[in-house]
Amino acid sequence: MSVNVEQYAAISNELAAKKVTLVAVSKTKPVADIEALYALGQRDFGENYVQELVDKQTSLPGDIRWHFIGHLQSNKVKYIAPFVYLIHGVDSLKLLKEIDKQAAKNNRTIQCLLQVHIASEETKFGMDEHELAEALAQLHLFSNVKVCGLMGMASFSDDETKVRNEFKVLHQLFLKSAFSDPASAILSMGMSGDYKMAIEEGSNMVRIGSLLFGARVYP
Numbered sequence: 001m002s003v004n005v006e007q008y009a010a011i012s013n014e015l016a017a018k019k020v021t022l023v024a025v026s027k028t029k030p031v032a033d034i035e036a037l038y039a040l041g042q043r044d045f046g047e048n049y050v051q052e053l054v055d056k057q058t059s060l061p062g063d064i065r066w067h068f069i070g071h072l073q074s075n076k077v078k079y080i081a082p083f084v085y086l087i088h089g090v091d092s093l094k095l096l097k098e099i100d101k102q103a104a105k106n107n108r109t110i111q112c113l114l115q116v117h118i119a120s121e122e123t124k125f126g127m128d129e130h131e132l133a134e135a136l137a138q139l140h141l142f143s144n145v146k147v148c149g150l151m152g153m154a155s156f157s158d159d160e161t162k163v164r165n166e167f168k169v170l171h172q173l174f175l176k177s178a179f180s181d182p183a184s185a186i187l188s189m190g191m192s193g194d195y196k197m198a199i200e201e202g203s204n205m206v207r208i209g210s211l212l213f214g215a216r217v218y219p
Helices: 005-017 031-039 050-059 074-080 093-105 129-137 160-176 195-200
Strands: 021-025 044-047 065-068 086-090 110-116 145-152 186-188 205-208
Touching: 005 021, 031 050, 044 050, 050 065, 050 074, 074 093, 086 093, 086 145, 093 110, 093 129, 093 145, 110 129, 129 145, 145 160, 160 186, 160 195, 186 205, 195 205
Parallel strands: 021 044, 021 205, 044 065, 065 086, 086 110, 110 145, 145 186
Antiparallel strands: none
């Protein structure tokens, strides 16, 4: 088992005290590792790949809250629509429309976060400020999605000032955005390397993988 039990206990206690939700990023990790964290009480798990998520969901307990945190293609939404708990990376109105459509087919309301591009790297996905405003203005058109917050990924950089400023930008956009349930609105930012800084800048949901599971092993 590659789960770091002591690290998990320390991080989960730290986050619980700050009322921050821990999403354990389990992509590329075996079912046994997820079961180990589940046995310790973890229920929120994040996956990046649709097929891997579908395969894991069928063989793990039904009360796991599955977060899709990768780049989601519109033609793949139908595979996770029956069970996904929260889709983090909604980066276009086209994708939001497809999620709404597939949610309706499954008689569900799917929770979503709008992804904002805050990093300097062009490889990262997300809306700019104008696209975000446009999306928020059209939320009333969707009856089977609940947009409950924002998500963003900071630059992969050792420059802490740069990363912190990117988090600050996203937090300001979050505060200016109108969500249906402001008291429970989600700001998902921060990963293994920068989650402490993200929390200092207003994050209330972090996505942590390698600190819990060890370095990823890619096939």
